[in-house]
């Protein structure tokens with residue numbers, strides 16, 4: 001769903017914040033989708049790592065939707081939360097917001113994605129997730 005008048009979620013902290021730079025732009029002058037996908041993967045890994053308490057790997061991207069473009073100079077905030085877990089897998093939802101340049105201050109929800117990570121053991125084989133509440 002397009003939301004061009006969004007506000008940043010007040011009750012959550014972004015997993016990452018980053019400014020979109022000229023080197024990240026495509027030939028059309030907006031930001032390359034692959035760069036945003038990379039930020040999403042990095043952001044989604046943050047809660048997955050916390051849940052897995054160890055090595056993880058991305059096994060699938062269930063969905064990704066680009067609702068609005070990102071432009072050079074936008075301040076990007078990626079919010080990530082675990083929405084499901086299996087025996088070894090962790091499903092994470094990532095929402096991406098762009099704060100446009102100060103001269104045109106506007107917050108826009110630009111992208112949403114759902115990714116699956118798998119906890120790995122030392123042999124890079126799937127590892128059962130630790131029970132919740134264990135340190």
Ligand SMILES: CC(C)(COP(=O)(O)OP(=O)(O)OC[C@H]1O[C@@H](n2cnc3c(N)ncnc32)[C@H](O)[C@@H]1OP(=O)(O)O)[C@@H](O)C(=O)NCCC(=O)NCCS
Nearest residue numbers: 057058059060085086087088089090116118120124125126
């Ligand atoms: C992740 C990896 C270890 C899984 O190995 P595997 O032999 O498929 O393991 P399993 O079949 O036991 O599946 C492990 C978990 O992943 C889930 N899974 C595997 N493939 C999946 C897919 N395509 N979509 C969603 N979930 C998937 C399984 O449902 C299972 O979850 P559960 O334990 O919670 O039920 C292996 O596929 C791998 O190393 N892939 C490369 C990952 C990588 O390098 N990613 C970065 C890309 S550059």
